[in-house]
Amino acid sequence: MPQTDPARLTADLIRCPSVTPEEGGALVLLEKLLSEAGFDCTRTDRGEVSNLFARWGAKGHAKTFGFNGHTDVVPLGDEAAWTMPPFGAEEKDGFMYGRGATDMKSGVAAFAAAAVDFVKETPPDGAIILTITGDEEGPALDGTTALLDYMQREGEQMSVCLVGEPTCPNEMGEMIKIGRRGSLTAWFTVTGVQGHSAYPHRANNPLNAMARLMDRLASHELDQGTAHFDASTLAVVTIDTGNPATNVIPAQATSAVNIRFNDSHSGASLTKWLQGEADKIAAEFGLEIGMEVKISGESFITPPGALSELVAAAVAAETGRTPELSTTGGTSDARFVKNHCPVVEFGLVGKTMHQVDERVEVAQIHQLKSIYTRILQDYFA
Numbered sequence: 001m002p003q004t005d006p007a008r009l010t011a012d013l014i015r016c017p018s019v020t021p022e023e024g025g026a027l028v029l030l031e032k033l034l035s036e037a038g039f040d041c042t043r044t045d046r047g048e049v050s051n052l053f054a055r056w057g058a059k060g061h062a063k064t065f066g067f068n069g070h071t072d073v074v075p076l077g078d079e080a081a082w083t084m085p086p087f088g089a090e091e092k093d094g095f096m097y098g099r100g101a102t103d104m105k106s107g108v109a110a111f112a113a114a115a116v117d118f119v120k121e122t123p124p125d126g127a128i129i130l131t132i133t134g135d136e137e138g139p140a141l142d143g144t145t146a147l148l149d150y151m152q153r154e155g156e157q158m159s160v161c162l163v164g165e166p167t168c169p170n171e172m173g174e175m176i177k178i179g180r181r182g183s184l185t186a187w188f189t190v191t192g193v194q195g196h197s198a199y200p201h202r203a204n205n206p207l208n209a210m211a212r213l214m215d216r217l218a219s220h221e222l223d224q225g226t227a228h229f230d231a232s233t234l235a236v237v238t239i240d241t242g243n244p245a246t247n248v249i250p251a252q253a254t255s256a257v258n259i260r261f262n263d264s265h266s267g268a269s270l271t272k273w274l275q276g277e278a279d280k281i282a283a284e285f286g287l288e289i290g291m292e293v294k295i296s297g298e299s300f301i302t303p304p305g306a307l308s309e310l311v312a313a314a315v316a317a318e319t320g321r322t323p324e325l326s327t328t329g330g331t332s333d334a335r336f337v338k339n340h341c342p343v344v345e346f347g348l349v350g351k352t353m354h355q356v357d358e359r360v361e362v363a364q365i366h367q368l369k370s371i372y373t374r375i376l377q378d379y380f381a
Contacts, residue, residue: 004116006369007096007362009033009109011089014098018072020138023050026071026105030054030112030132037116039130044150049135049142053150056119057127064127065379066158067111067372068144068337069165070136073100074354081356094362101360103353107164108132110365114372124380129158136333140296144333148340160307161343162375163334164368166350167326172364173319173371177345178308179228179301179327180335181260184267185237186274188213189290190282194251203249209285210239210253216277217257222265228301229262229327262327267295297335301327302342311346314374318367346371 018024027050031041039054057064076086076099084090084097091097096106115128131151135143151157168174190210195203214236222232235258243250259270271293282289302308304325315323323346337343348368352358 004033004113006106006109006113007365009113010101010106010360010365011096013071013105013109014089014096014100015087016071017087018100018134019075020072021048021050021135022072023134027052027132027134030071030108033112033116034130037119042150044147046142046146049133049138049146051134051143051147052130052132053147053156054130054132055127055156056115057124059127060155060157061127062159063125063380064129064157064159065376066129066131066161066341067115068131068161068163068333068343069104069108069111070133070143070333071100071105071108072134072137073103073105074137077356083357091362095359096362096365097357097359099358101352101358102166102348102350103358104165104347106360106365107166107347107368110368111162111164111372114369114376118373118376122377124376126380128376129156133333140333144336148336151340158341161337161341162311162372163332163337163343163345164347165332165345166347166353167345168347168349170349170351171321172349172367173315173321173323175326176308176311176315176323177327177329177332177334178304178325180297180299180329180331181229181232181262181327182265182267182299183296183331184259184261184270185256185294185296186259186271187256187292188254188278190253191288191290192249192251192285195249197247197249200249204285204287205249206251206253206287207241209281209287209289210255212285213278213281213289214239214255214257216281217274222259223262226262226264229299232259232261232265234259260330261299263299263301265299267293267298271295297331300335300338302338302344307342308344310378311344311375314371314378315346317374318371
């Protein structure tokens with residue numbers, strides 16, 4: 001029986017210009033592949049976002065393995081800086097180039113190819129679900145969340161799920177993600193009284209208060225880490241006044257901070273702390289400080305156990321490397337899946353993701369398919 005070539009599928013997906021929220025033909029291609037292999041496919045598009053739900057096997061089966069991934073990609077950046085066509089999927093020195101080559105069309109191709117060949121060759125006593133979104137790199141409001149909403153309405157259930165994001169820093173097989181830090185961004189607006197810089201006593205300089213607030217936040221130790229997480233971090237990411245004049249004290253200043261937090265905090269507890277610090281500075285300087293907060297995701301952990309052991313054993317068997325169980329990095333759609341079922345992440349080396357000349361080692365795409373195939377074999381054994 002002919003095998004599904006994950007590298008060829010990766011190339012076909014790269015050639016689909018699916019910059020968020022454009023579908024670009026990627027999900028159409030995957031729906032055709034999966035439908036021909038006997039998967040029941042449903043487009044769960046919402047708003048401008050395209051999503052694909054695919055299931056092989058009986059609905060509601062007690063043993064259902066899920067894969068999650070995305071076909072949308074980030075913008076090209078400076079296209080003139082690319083040395084290879086960004087949607088060309090051209091190969092050179094064992095690497096395939098193109099936007100999404102690493103993040104994460106190769107991962108989607110590998111798990112789709114593994115699932116298609118697995119159900120053809122050894123139909124399992126159970127079900128396999130693939131949830132593929134076009135909104136992971138964007139706002140992420142109508143992507144995996146829309147897929148999960150659809151599943152809840154239709155009584156679809158994954159027992160466990162593997163997200164195919166690139167997880168390995170340098171070498172194939174070195175890291176599995178069993179959780180993620182939470183992410184919170186807070187924007188501050190300090191409003192004072194404008195005046196002449198030669199008469200500062202007649203003004204109320206918002207920059208003085210802003211500098212004090214940013215220093216107080218950045219100097220605060222949030223925690224020293226927990227059992228599965230590094231210490232939480234706070235970064236000041238911008239301070240702005242828009243004031244070109246050196247003889248004018250501005251009336252207003254704005255800033256923003258981003259916090260990546262572990263499981264000793266919640267978005268709500270951090271928001272309360274930030275508001276308290278802002279209120280103290282406002283009272284100290286006699287001015288107003290407004291704050292807006294966006295919580296992109298709470299921290300979560302899938303405790304080491306059956307799922308991480310299943311994936312780690314397959315990785316070790318195919319790569320000879322025992323993967324580290326980690327919670328490092330940014331956010332991913334696993335933050336939504338964790339509300340549905342136990343979830344871990346494993347994928348390729350991610351060194352070039354989002355970069356100019358993004359590329360993937362072709363041999364690793366085949367290796368990833370082998371790992372995903374072994375995971376399915378062991379899960380349904």
